[in-house]
Amino acid sequence: MQEFVNTEKYGKLYIDRILFExxxxxxxxxxxxADEIFICVCCQNNIKGCKxxxxxxxxxxxIRMLKDELTLRELVRGYSSGRISVDYIDGEYRVEYNNSDWNEDSIYLPKEDSYMFADEGEFADDISYYSTLIKVCYDENYYKNISKKLETINQGFESITDKFNEFVSLFGNISISSKVVSTLNVAGTLSVNTEEYKNQRDYKVTSDSCFDTLLNDNISIEVDFNDCSFIDAA
Structure with missing residues (x-):
């Protein structure tokens, strides 16, 4: 692949597939x-240089963009992270991150209605190619040990049970749903520090088939604990 630009944050970027030229x-x-994927949009090419x-x-x-389910603007601004601006002026590349080029009113952003407006089957080969790049990676070793950084999660659960016990002692019979859903904004590996769920096979992490929101390098994970006995305080 042809090298495009070298970045301090993500290393060298190589042109992989041209969608419009x-x-x-x-x-x-x-x-x-690292086989990470980047969408690149040329928003200036004139006497001042390229951007x-x-x-x-x-x-x-x-793929969603190629199917006109997303506009190009939505993809680069709402479903991408990093927000890199690359300028090529006088034979030199200059790389900046999250600068004013990315502001909502920036003249460099794609237009609001910037769909690909593809004819039927026009991007079939591209869609097939990107489909091969969809990966679901899971390493159970990451989930076998307790992460010290997330010990507060367990402490949070313990404090919740204490509060439930207080409520029961004060008000008597209380009916509480047996389902608890917590949304966690985490970077890195998620582990649950409870003996009951220490083995990955004993609980299930549920999420959509893809993470639709990639506004930054953190992700939101929805953890669905079914049959949490300490929640049933009746």
Whole structure:
């Protein structure tokens, strides 16, 4: 693959697939050595130089854009992270992160209605290609040990049970739903520090088939605990 630009945060980006061009690539994707995917949009090419907006995204949302389920603007601004601006002026690249080029009123962002407006089957090969890049990775070793950074989660559960016991002692019979759903904004590995759920097979982490919101490098994970006996305080 042809090298596009070297970034301090993500390493070298290589042009992987061109989706739209006119004498030069306008909309294309890049990959780095870690096989992360980046959407790249050329938003200026004139006597002042060239400028690209580059965002780290995933194959699923690239496919959604190619199917006109997302606009290009929605993809780069709402379903990408990193927010990289690349300028090429006087033979040199300059890379900045999350600068004014990404502001909502920026002239460099794609237009509001920037769909691909593809003819039927036009991007069939591209969709097939990106489909092969969709990966669901799971390493059970990450979930076998308790993360010290997340010990507060367990402490939180313990404090909840204490409160339930107080309520029962004060008000008598209380009916509380047996389902608890917690949304956690985490970076890294999620572990649950309770003996009952220490083994990954004893609980189930549920989420959509893809993470639709990638506004930053953190992710939101919905953890669904079914049959939590300490919640039933009746």
């Amino acid at each position: 006119s004498n030069f690539p306008i909309i294309f994707t890049c990959k780095n050595d 690209w907006l580059v965002g780290k995204t995933d194959a699923i949302n690239i």
